[in-house]
Amino acid sequence: MPSIAVVPDAKLSPEAKTVRRRRKDARPSELTSAALDLFVERGFSATRLDDVAARAGVSKGTLYLYFDSKEALFKAVIEEGIVPTLAAGEQRLAEHSGTSMALLRELLVGWWQQIGGTRLAGVPKLIISESRNFPEVAQYYHDNVIVRGRALLRAALQRGVASGEFRPLDAETAIDVIIAPLLMLAIWRFSLCFCAQERDPQTYLETHFDLLANGLRALESTA
Amino acid sequence: MPSIAVVPDAKLSPEAKTVRRRRKDARPSELTSAALDLFVERGFSATRLDDVAARAGVSKGTLYLYFDSKEALFKAVIEEGIVPTLAAGEQRLAEHSGTSMALLRELLVGWWQQIGGTRLAGVPKLIISESRNFPEVAQYYHDNVIVRGRALLRAALQRGVASGEFRPLDAETAIDVIIAPLLMLAIWRFSLCFCAQERDPQTYLETHFDLLANGLRALESTA
Amino acid sequence: MPSIAVVPDAKLSPEAKTVRRRRKDARPSELTSAALDLFVERGFSATRLDDVAARAGVSKGTLYLYFDSKEALFKAVIEEGIVPTLAAGEQRLAEHSGTSMALLRELLVGWWQQIGGTRLAGVPKLIISESRNFPEVAQYYHDNVIVRGRALLRAALQRGVASGEFRPLDAETAIDVIIAPLLMLAIWRFSLCFCAQERDPQTYLETHFDLLANGLRALESTA
Amino acid sequence: MPSIAVVPDAKLSPEAKTVRRRRKDARPSELTSAALDLFVERGFSATRLDDVAARAGVSKGTLYLYFDSKEALFKAVIEEGIVPTLAAGEQRLAEHSGTSMALLRELLVGWWQQIGGTRLAGVPKLIISESRNFPEVAQYYHDNVIVRGRALLRAALQRGVASGEFRPLDAETAIDVIIAPLLMLAIWRFSLCFCAQERDPQTYLETHFDLLANGLRALESTA
């Protein structure tokens, strides 16, 4: 599982030339990366900005050169860590040409590789925990992650129903049922994991797919 | 034990001789009830004890007559609100005599009626959000809610597999896959609900059961 | 050293007849006795009235039936525990007929037996610690304990100087020098005792007397 | 190290370039100085950190930039105010070449000049009053002040006994008897002084030395 490696680098502006310039441009990512580590470990409110600054190797005041407030830093963490993966999913959808079940599987495995299996997996827990108290962040997450993510799955499901591969179903609920176990798996790792037994993600995903395949498949195909 | 339900009238009943005593007995429930409201709305850490006290109509100091600390109040909320429902589920399991799918459905519907559809649905979100920072509460919840709850579902699944009603499956993962959508539904209502569209629980549960029925059913029974 | 036994009983009103009556009259002494224990152990401010009440076996409210405030209880502790010993000393002085050094010794040994060697030894520490913040108690202690106590020693010293047994000296300072080691011995037992080595009071008093005898004695008597 | 002395001008000196830096360096002493004033006046527990901060002209939070807790501030007051004087005494001892009585006198006069006659005289009272409830501070004081201070006097006494200048005596008790009047004099100034008559330290010390000289002197030397 190499997925715990740092992710944000992918977003580095490409025109960086000198080392100094590179450093200056990299600053925000270094800060959001440090923030992500601490946010997912302790929660947003429970994380002190002193600790974020210390982990990033800067002084506390420097944070305020790049982010207006703690909440803005939170938003930036999502913007930089999660949002780019949605574009990747949308491209996958556009280019896909196999069965709908294969598409579905590909989307979910992609989620696991880019989010569920990395430290970004802590973000859903963060959103769940803090959204009530930070509505601006919640709104941003809703508009830029949830809506777009569900659109991907909805497209895959509707394609399968239209082709007769899946039996007819309520798409919105089906989406919930499909993603809930994955989200819970991710959430679990950042909450009660320490006193619950460890899950094997591979087995978990396989079992989930297996149940899904049978649950979604049109009845005549099981005869 | 419906004691965590709203108890607003106890304060006014004039027909009691030993008003003082009745009050003393009712206090803990009044306090945990107020605490539950605020905890699920704002999170445990973000809730101020002043507000809990104010909502219960007492002064801040009174809380400490009944609970040693804020964390003890948290534990009491779980103890009084959630733990009793486990006993109800265990009784259901012992008395059941229908199909395993019916038992499973009964357990899940029971959960919805006693927890998922009530204010208590906020507790799982609470635990997820705060367990890292309050290990004692987390341990208590794990031992008294998670372990016992999973044991119920495990028994139902194993019964179905043994009778040939369900096809063989990895019980632990199946439990996760079964409860995850329900938990997420509950969690959702206390986090991003305000910016996401409302779910209809009835439809949701039915779709979930439907997928489950097909996913779990042994193949020969669908032929 | 039987001196740790309860002291206040000596002050019980003698007309008590029935058990009920005895109990009622004894209440204040039971309360001051419990208070003394805790005051000398933890200090006045650091002692909670709950604990005083608990140790006396009554409820917290009961304290306020007998004492107007915590400070009034403090004063009563002194009034009941210390003040009566001054009368004893004054009687000793009046009746004495030996050498002045013997009188001095008798007064100091009497102090040790009635105060220094009992739990009342904690009172000087209490006064030193708290007098600044409780001036009324301080004034009471000054007027009723310090002034009368010093008068006793002053009389003994002046008698010795007048008879030529002691050499001429500044009485006030001599009093200080004489009582300081005794007070410190008492104070010590209620402050740093736990990390300092234990003193043997017997040796201590003897050494002190020895130094005193040589220090006070008129020069011609040492020739 | 006179750093615990009043430092009011540091705040105003305009001739410094790095005002910030000088301020940072001076802060701890400003804070311990303010703390000492209030601690000896009201006692440690009864002193509010708000007041310490106000007296030092800073906000409450600033205290926590320099000291981890109220108790750490207590310890720093001792560390900065008292401990350095022990080193001075040890040097005095090492360099002394007169009679043992002169050495003893020098040590005691030194104590008076550096502690007994200054604000620091309140520290012994503080320790006596609060040590029971703050064992860590008590231990620190014991190890770094009491043990070292007694060692000084013990050396002086043993030197005098060895040379035949003093008669044989129990050193530990003699130390107690010697320092008790001085400690009591210091303690008095911070407890009952306001209702007791003022002592003249000069007379007091002289009388004490006089009694001591006679009490300690070997008998043959008085013949």
Place this chain on the structure above:
DNA sequence: AATGAATGAGCCTTCATTCAT
């Protein structure tokens, strides 16, 4: 750009005192 000292509002917890029963 970067620093880090300083701020001050806020929260949990304690406890002397009151008062209805």
Place this chain on the structure above:
DNA sequence: GATGAATGAAGGCTCATTCAT
């Protein structure tokens, strides 16, 4: 007389945010 539930002011400590350097 006796109780003990209730109060509310107060204090230690935290931490996001500011700003002079």
